[in-house]
Amino acid sequence: MSDFETVAASENQAARRGPSGEPGTPNQVGRPRKPRSLAGDAWRDLRRKPIFWISLLLVLLVTAMAAVPGLFTSNDPADCVLSRQHAAPSGGAIFGYDFQGCDTYARAVHGARASLLVGALSALFTGLIALVVGMLAGYFGGWVDAVLSRVIDIVLGIPLLLAAIVLLKRIGSDSATVRVAAVIFVLAVLGWTTAARVVRSSVITAREQDYVAAARMLGAGNGRIMWRHILPNALAPAIVVLTIALGSFIAAEATLSFLGIGLREPTISWGIEINNGRVHMRESATPLVVPSTFLALTVLAFIMLGDAIRDAFDPKLR
Amino acid sequence: MFRFIVRRLLQMILAFFGTTLIVYALMFAGQGDPIQALAGERPVTAAQRAYLTEKYHLDATGVGGFFYRYFDYISNLLRGDLGESLTGRSIGDILAAAWPVTIRLALIALAVAVIFGVTAGVLAGIRRASIFDNATLLLTLLVLGIPTIVLAPLAQYFLGVKWQVFPPTAGADPDFYALLLPGIVLGSLSLATALRLTRTSVAENLRADYVRTARSKGLPNRRVVSVHVLRNSLIPVITFLGVEVGNLMSGAIITEGVFNIPGVGFNLFRGIRTEDGPLVVGIVSVLVVVYLISNLVVDILYAVLDPRIRYE
Numbered sequence: 001m002s003d004f005e006t007v008a009a010s011e012n013q014a015a016r017r018g019p020s021g022e023p024g025t026p027n028q029v030g031r032p033r034k035p036r037s038l039a040g041d042a043w044r045d046l047r048r049k050p051i052f053w054i055s056l057l058l059v060l061l062v063t064a065m066a067a068v069p070g071l072f073t074s075n076d077p078a079d080c081v082l083s084r085q086h087a088a089p090s091g092g093a094i095f096g097y098d099f100q101g102c103d104t105y106a107r108a109v110h111g112a113r114a115s116l117l118v119g120a121l122s123a124l125f126t127g128l129i130a131l132v133v134g135m136l137a138g139y140f141g142g143w144v145d146a147v148l149s150r151v152i153d154i155v156l157g158i159p160l161l162l163a164a165i166v167l168l169k170r171i172g173s174d175s176a177t178v179r180v181a182a183v184i185f186v187l188a189v190l191g192w193t194t195a196a197r198v199v200r201s202s203v204i205t206a207r208e209q210d211y212v213a214a215a216r217m218l219g220a221g222n223g224r225i226m227w228r229h230i231l232p233n234a235l236a237p238a239i240v241v242l243t244i245a246l247g248s249f250i251a252a253e254a255t256l257s258f259l260g261i262g263l264r265e266p267t268i269s270w271g272i273e274i275n276n277g278r279v280h281m282r283e284s285a286t287p288l289v290v291p292s293t294f295l296a297l298t299v300l301a302f303i304m305l306g307d308a309i310r311d312a313f314d315p316k317l318r
Numbered sequence: 319m320f321r322f323i324v325r326r327l328l329q330m331i332l333a334f335f336g337t338t339l340i341v342y343a344l345m346f347a348g349q350g351d352p353i354q355a356l357a358g359e360r361p362v363t364a365a366q367r368a369y370l371t372e373k374y375h376l377d378a379t380g381v382g383g384f385f386y387r388y389f390d391y392i393s394n395l396l397r398g399d400l401g402e403s404l405t406g407r408s409i410g411d412i413l414a415a416a417w418p419v420t421i422r423l424a425l426i427a428l429a430v431a432v433i434f435g436v437t438a439g440v441l442a443g444i445r446r447a448s449i450f451d452n453a454t455l456l457l458t459l460l461v462l463g464i465p466t467i468v469l470a471p472l473a474q475y476f477l478g479v480k481w482q483v484f485p486p487t488a489g490a491d492p493d494f495y496a497l498l499l500p501g502i503v504l505g506s507l508s509l510a511t512a513l514r515l516t517r518t519s520v521a522e523n524l525r526a527d528y529v530r531t532a533r534s535k536g537l538p539n540r541r542v543v544s545v546h547v548l549r550n551s552l553i554p555v556i557t558f559l560g561v562e563v564g565n566l567m568s569g570a571i572i573t574e575g576v577f578n579i580p581g582v583g584f585n586l587f588r589g590i591r592t593e594d595g596p597l598v599v600g601i602v603s604v605l606v607v608v609y610l611i612s613n614l615v616v617d618i619l620y621a622v623l624d625p626r627i628r629y630e
Contacts, residue, residue, distance in 0.1 A: 051456075150329075157333045158340075159609050161571065162602050165590060166341050169598065251465035255572065258467045259590055271467060278471045278576070285475055292468040300463035307459060 042312035052308040058301035065112040075106040077268055086284040098273075098287035099280045108294045111270045114263055115298065118183050119250035123242045125188035126195055126249075130238060131231075133192070134199025138234075139207060139226055149200075156193040160252065163190055168261040176267045183262050187249050195241045199234045206233040240310045247302030254295050270295040323618055330614045337606050338395070341599065342388050360593050366404065370596075373401060395607075400600035403589070409600040412585055419492065420581035423574070424566035426494075426501030428559065431508035436555060439516025443551070444543065446521050454517075458510035470503050470576040487578040500577040504570055508562045515558055519551040526550075557620045564612025567605075 046052045065072055075092050084101035093103040137148035164186045171182045206212065207230065215229050256262030257271030265272060270291045277288030353362055353370050362370075394401070400409035442451040461469075477499055478486030484499040523529065524547060532542045567582070574580075575587030582601060589597035 150332075153329065154333050154336050157610060157613060158337050159565075159606065162605055162609075163337075163340070165586075165598065166602055169590075169595070247463065251467075254465060255467050258572070259575075259587070261590060274467055274471060281471070281475050282479060285480075288471055288475060292472055296464045296468045299465055300460065303463040304459060 038313065042309070045312040046308060049308055049312075051304055052312075055301040055304040055308065058297055059305060062112050062116060062298050062301065065109055066116040067113075069110050069113065072109045073103070073106045075103040077102060077106040077110040078266065079103070086280075086287075095286050095290050096284070099276065099283070104287050104290050107268055107273055108270070108291045111268045111273060111291060111294065112298070114180065114267055114269045115250045115253060115295070118180060118187070118253040118263075119246045119302075121184045122187035122191065122249040122253075123246040125184065126192045126245060127238060127242050129188065129192040130195035130199050130242075131234065134196040134238075135203055135226055135230070135234065137196075138200040138203025139222070139230065141204075145200075152193045152196055155190065158190060160190050161255065164252070164256055165259070165261060168256060174264055176263070179263050179267065183253055183256060187252055191245060191249065191252075195238055195245065198241050199238050202234045202237050203230055206230045236313075240306055240313070243306035243309065244303050247299045247306070250302065251295070251299045319621065322621055326614060326617055330610055334607070334610055335392075337610070338392060338603060339388065341603060341606065342391050343384075360404070369402075395603050400604070401596055403597035403600075404592075404594045409597060412597070413582060413601065413604060416580060416582045416585050419579060420567055420570060420574070420583065422494075423497050423501055423504060423570060423579060423581060424563065426497055427505030427508065427566050428563060430502055430505035431512050431562065432559065435509040435512030436516050436552075439513040439555075440520055440543075440548070440551075442513070443517040443520025443524070446517075451517070454513060458513050461506050461510040466503070466507070466572045469506065470500075470573050473499060473503050474576055488580075489578060490580055492579060497579065500573050500579055503577075504566060504573045508559070508566065512555055512558060512562075516551065516555050519554055520547060523547045523551045553620075553624050556623065557616050560616035560619055561613065564609050564616075567608055567612075 073092065080100045080102040082101045084097045085099060087097040087101070089096045093105055095104040095108075098104050098107070133148055133152070137145045137152075167186045167189075168182060171179065173179065212225060212229050215225050220229075253262055254269065254271035254274070257264075257269040258275045259271075260275070262271060263269040273291035274288060274295065277285075277291065281288045353367055398410060400413070402408055403412065438454055442448075442454045445451055474486050477483045485496045488496040488500065529542060529546060532546050533539075537546075570579075570581060570583035571587050572583075574583035578584070582605070586598065586601045586605075588594075589601065
C-alpha cells in the first residue's frame with residue numbers, strides 16, 4: 001500500500017505549483033479575468049464532491065467528540081456495575097451495557113479522545129521528521145541525499161507492526177501518559193518515511209524553479225530559500241499524505257491496543273473495547289459492533305478526506 | 319543487472335543487521351533486569367533464569383559483552399536455533415508446525431486478491447468513470463479504510479456466528495473451507511490495492527502512443543487490451559503482489575489471532591498475550607528475515623520484468 005501511496009502522491013507534484021509560495025503574487029487582488037490557480041481549480045472540484053463533505057463532517061464530529069465528550073453523552077464511562085451486565089438500552093445508554101456493565105455508547109464516545117490524540121500527535125511528529133529529512137535530502141542532494149535516502153530505505157524495510165510490538169514490549173509502565181507517549185513515539189519513529197519521500201521529491205522539483213535561482217541571485221541564504229521559497233511548495237503535498245497517515249495511525253493505535261501492547265485500561269481506547277467485545281460476542285454483539293463502527297468511520301473519514309483532496313489536486317486524473 | 323543484484327544484496331545485508339540489532343538491543347539490552355524484561359510481568363523461576371543467563375551469556379558485561387551476545391543471537395538465528403519459549407517448547411518446532419498453515423492462508427488470500435482484484439481492476443480501467451468504475455473505487459476505499467481489527471471480528475460475528483455461513487473459528491489442522499473466510503478477510507486489503515493499482519495502470523497505458531499505433535493499424539480492441547496493454551500494465555501489479563506475499567506471511571497476526579488459526583501470526587499473538595518474551599523475539603526475528611528476503615526478490619523481479627528500469 002505504501003508504494004501505491006507514494007506513487008500516487010508523487011505523481012501530482014510534477015504538475016503542481018505552490019498556492020502561496022511566490023511573494024508578490026497578486027493572490028488577493030481578485031481581478032475578474034485572472035486565470036484560476038490549481039488550488040482554485042481543486043476547490044471547485046472538491047466542492048461538488050459529496051465524499052469530501054461527508055468525510056469532513058465526520059472528521060469535525062469526531063474532533064468535537066474528542067474535545068467535549070459531554071456534548072454526546074452525559075453518562076460516566078467508568079461507571080460500571082456488574083448487575084447491569086449486557087443489559088438492554090436504558091437511561092441514555094442507547095446501545096445498552098457491556099460485559100462489565102459499562103455504558104457501551106459512553107465508552108465509545110470517550111474513546112475518541114485517545115485515538116485522535118495519538119493519531120494527530122503521531123502525524124504531527126511524523127510531519128516534522130519528514131519535513132526536516134526530506135528538505136535536507138532534497139535541497140542539498142549529493143552525499144546528504146545518499147545517506148538520508150538509505151536511512152529511509154532501511155526504516156521503510158522495517159515492518160511497522162512487528163517493530164511496534166518489539167518497541168512497546170519494553171514499556172513496563174502502566175501509566176496512561178507514558179503509554180500514550182510511547183505509542184506516539186513508536187508510530188512517529190516508524191511512520192515518517194512515506195511522507196519524507198514525498199517532501200524530498202517536491203523539494204527537488206521546487207529547487208530547480210526560476211524563482212529559487214532569482215532569490216539566490218538576490219543574495220538569499222540556504223536557510224531563507226528553504227524556509228520561504230521551498231517549504232510552501234513541499235507543505236501542501238505533505239499535508240495530504242499526513243491526512244491519510246493520520247487515519248492509518250488511528251488504526252495502528254487501535255490495533256496495538258487490541259493486541260494489549262498499546263494503550264491499556266483505564267485509558268479508554270476503541271482497540272481495547274473491540275477486543276473486550278470480541279470475547280463476549282456470542283452473548284451480546286453490540287459492545288463489539290459499536291466501537292468497531294466508531295473506529296471504522298473515523299479511519300475512513302480521514303482516508304477519504306485525504307484521498308479526495310489528492311484527487312482534486314491531481315490534474316492527470318481529470 | 320549483475321551489479322544491481324549485488325548492490326541490492328549488500329543493501330539487504332545492511333538492513334538485516336540494522337533491524338536485527340534494533341530488535342536485539344530493544345529486547346535484551348538496556349537498563350534493568352533483561353530476563354525480567356523478557357518475561358514481562360510474570361515471575362521467573364531459578365531454572366529459567368539460569369537457562370537464559372547461560373544461553374545469552376548475560377554474565378559478560380560492557381559494550382564488548384553486548385556485541386558478544388548480539389553475535390551469538392545472530393549466529394543462532396542463522397543456524398535456525400531460536401531457543402525455547404518460556405513454556406519450554408522449542409521455538410523452531412512451533413514455527414515448523416505453524417508455517418504450512420500460514421502459507422496456505424496466505425495463498426488463499428493472494429488468490430482472492432488476484433482473481434477479483436486484477437479482473438475488476440482491468441474492467442474499471444477500461445471503463446473509466448463508468449458506474450462500475452466509481453462503485454469499485456468507493457468499495458476499495460471502504461476496504462482500505464476499515465482496519466483489520468474491525469473487519470475480522472465483524473466478519474467472524476456476522477458470517478460465522480450469526481448467519482453461520484462459515485465456521486467461526488478454524489482450530490487445529492484447518493481445512494480449506496475453514497480457511498476461506500480468514501483468507502478473504504486477509505486478502506481484502508491486497509485485493510483493494512491490487513484493484514486500484516491495475517485500474518490506474520491500465521487507464522494510463524490506454525492513452526499511450528503504442529496503443530494508438532496498435533489501434534490505427536487495425537488490431538481488434540480485444541487484442542490491443544489483452545496483449546499490448548495488459549503486458550505493460552501488470553508489471554507494477556506483479557511487484558505489488560510480490561511484496562504482499564511477504565506481508566501476508568508476516569502480517570496475519572490479527573486475522574490468525576481472531577480466527578484461531580494455528581499459524582505463525584497466531585503464535586506471535588499468543589506470545590504477546592502470555593508475555594512470552596523469547597517466543598516473541600524468535601518469531602519477530604524470523605518474520606523480519608522473511609520480509610527482507612521477499613522485498614529483495616521483488617526488487618530483482620521488477621528489474622527483470624521491466625527492461626526500462628536500470629539501476630546502474
